[in-house]
Amino acid sequence: MTDWMMVLPQLLLTAGGLAVIGVDLAAKRQELSALTAGLTLAVAAAAVGAAARRAGEAWQSMLVVDGFSTFFSMLFLVTGALVVLFSLPYVRKKEIHAGEFYSLLVFVVLGMTMMASSRDLLVIWLGLELLSIGSYVLAGMLKDDPRSLEASLKYFLIGAMTSAVLLFGLSLLYGVSGATHLEAIRRAVAVGGPWKSVALVGMWFLAVGFGFKVAAVPFHMWAPDVYHGAPTPVAALLIAGSEAAAFSALIRVFNEAFAPLAADWRAVFTVLAVATMTYGNAVALVQTSAKRMMAYSAIAQAGYVLVGMAVGTPEAVSAMLYYLLAYAFMVLGTFAVIAWLSLSRPDEMLDDFQGLGRRVPWVAALTVLLMLSFIGIPPTAGFAGKFYLIKSAVSAGMVWLAVVMVVNSAISAGYYYGIVRRMYLEGDAVRERTAMQQAAPSAASSMPRPMQLALVISAAATVLLLLFPQPILDWLGQAQHVLAMLP
């Protein structure tokens, strides 16, 4: 019976996803579909909270409920809920079929929670597939937009290849250990012997597969096109949710199964981290499209999180979790603004931000806050997140890596401030007027309520996570103890 209680969130999500389709068939109302999806996520969050109290494993640890899975499940559900919230005006304007959109969104979130709630490689892989297949469709939801179709196709092809890579690595590990459970793999890897090299190869295949999913350089090439072409709320879901889900699997698999090989993979993740953040920041600097810039910025941010993998201490793990949480809110808030701007100007250029400081001061002010958070300037959660990551690096004696990270932060100020500059500084009369003329007469002048709400929630969370981090840190402390098997 307890087994069923533990899997309740997943069951609820499955039922909810189907219910969205039913509601869509019964009543052709977009609001109702969105509402059903939102309710499903809320109820699932409650179930996650309830399940967390009886932590443990079910079905030979196909499913596990621990601090780590609870943390990530909550993160995914909140992400999904915020996406539902600000996507509604977008879905309506772009004439996306709401029933499909919201049911797929729920299934994608289901896939994410599965990835975080298992210690079995097969289930993790299943979760990833569920997440991915839904995402391929979601990315192509703008049927009249060739960019969207291209994004969908690219994502699908790369995704299929990633699956194959992961599956191959998985089969090698199965060959070595005779099991797909992380604990069993860890025991097998720890023994060493002639099979160790096979295990290592398996591990590298997993690293590459997850590297694709988190868009780490050099496995990132799909990310800018996909994030750019996908509908804006979907891009937000992919950046804030899918990447976090991939990180959840990455963290768990490497820290549990490959703990005995930590010295090997830490060095590799160090290289990946440095390459990823530096490349992402450098290329983001020259972008003119808002979504493309955010895509490269997502690559750079993945690089920061990878610093935690490079450091590889329990403290670094909790820093990564904190950062992923803070980052999700920054991304969702920013994409709420981009989605709003794209209602009237479909190209999502950075120049769409021009004069926003004058036209809608409070939106502009909150956007500044989010940008500060991306750069890592107080008083924002982005600062606290970087602080914890840097702290973990310095504590492990990797001061040089911390310095690389802070230099990257300073570089990133260049493009994040590009948005701020456009909102406030380029507001001189001439450009202001042309920007105003380009804007649709009235549609752009006020932000739809759901988007307002999503933006305010994200911005508030960004500040509150800094001001009152202790509860979150305590929670992360629990999440991280699960993984405290490191040498």
Add this chain to the structure above:
Amino acid sequence: MLSLLVFAPLIGSLVLVLMPKDDKPLLRRTALAFSLVPLAVVLVLWTRFDTTVQGMQFVERVPWIPSVGIQYFLGVDGISFPMLIVTALVTTLAILVSFSIEERVKDFMALMLLLETGMLGVFVSLDYFLFYIFWEVVLVPMYFIIGIWGGPRREYAAIKFFIYTLLGSVVMLVGILALYFQSGLGTFDMLEIAEKARLAPTAQYWIFLLLFFGFAVKVPVFPFHTWLPDAHVEAPTGGSMLLAGVLLKMGTYGFYRISYPTLPDAARAFAIVMGVLGVINIIYGALVAMAQKDLKKMVAYSSISHMGFVLLGLAAMTPMSMAGGLFVMISHGLISPMMFFYAGTVLYERTHTRMLDEMNALFTKMPIAATLMAFASFANLGLPGLSGFAGEFFTFVGTFPVLPALVYIGVLGMVLTAAYHLWMMQRILMGDASVHAAGHADAPAAHGAPSPSSHAAHAEAPALRLPDLRLREALVSAPLMALIVLFGVAPSVLLRLFNPSIQALLNRLGGL
């Protein structure tokens, strides 16, 4: 009390944001009223400040993020308290000066108050995490103040300022973290780390360098200074006043509050480097200032020059040189805002130029304003009896027994400083009012009858009179002048505040 001091402007800033943006006079008065709160608090604290105590006073301490060892920890001593006086006063005056700003008054005033919260917070924080937050909070409003209300190259200057100082401060952050781990105390408490950490000299050197980078950019120490002239020249007057008066001191304050007490071995080891950099700042700043045609740029470089004295005072580590360095910080915190006020507003509003060649004979055109400009210049060049002299004098006297060679060269800087100030005054204040200054012919501010020009070649005659000092401008000048004279004539007022804390600092440095 200190929390009220720090957060009153922040509350003011939020109140302003909620106010309608059309009633400009009301917005200005509200901002001014909120900026008076910290000033009042500082004055009350001044009466209660115990100059016999070495340690921190008015301490407030609450656990914040206990699992990491971060607290909300405020307090002041003789080193930080004078900075509060300067900050509170100069902010109020800068807001008063900015009454002339007509565009986006609400945003501007809200940012000024936010800036004040950041600056005050830096000087009262005794926890590294808190300190860093306030340190960075200062960046953002200043970026907007330069970027929105600045001169023609404002965007460039603003982003340059932002990225330079951001880079400096994030490297400083790494230094702070290194300090946290090397000390092994599990706390971000500045005092505890300074007191209990027994750091190996090598660790100290590295941490000193990391912190140095952060502070040096703010000071700014040559060669990290290139953002400063751009920022100063482009910033609106209120911004320049705060930038020169307070922001630069955050860097030197960092040396006094963090680097020296916490890393005494490194401080001793790097003394000669600090001294040499100080002298380079003095001489280089003065030489470049001399070459400037733009009055504001000249004042900006003179700031670089003056901050060199602080470094020199720190290098020598004698009671008198350390007190001298602090004295220069306070004194420059009063004089440079006044200089920028005259260069950027009083003179500029009349003559519509900042070019030295385009102004002349201001003594006859606007006698009172010109006299006050001369006063500020004399204070800045270090005329005895004014605070600038006292600070430089103490620095030199205190440094001489330890680093005489540097003093010999540094004194040369004083000569240069006197030279370019006098030259500047000669060019803009004196001369024949009837002689045309280049490019000045169409000065819109010209008032009164055309002069009976003796130069027949000039069809349009230049104005003989310009409007003289206004009441508001007098109000801005008076408190600065009063303190400049007070600290110049009775330096003991300040020294009494400094001395116990400097003694405590020197005890840590190995009792000289």
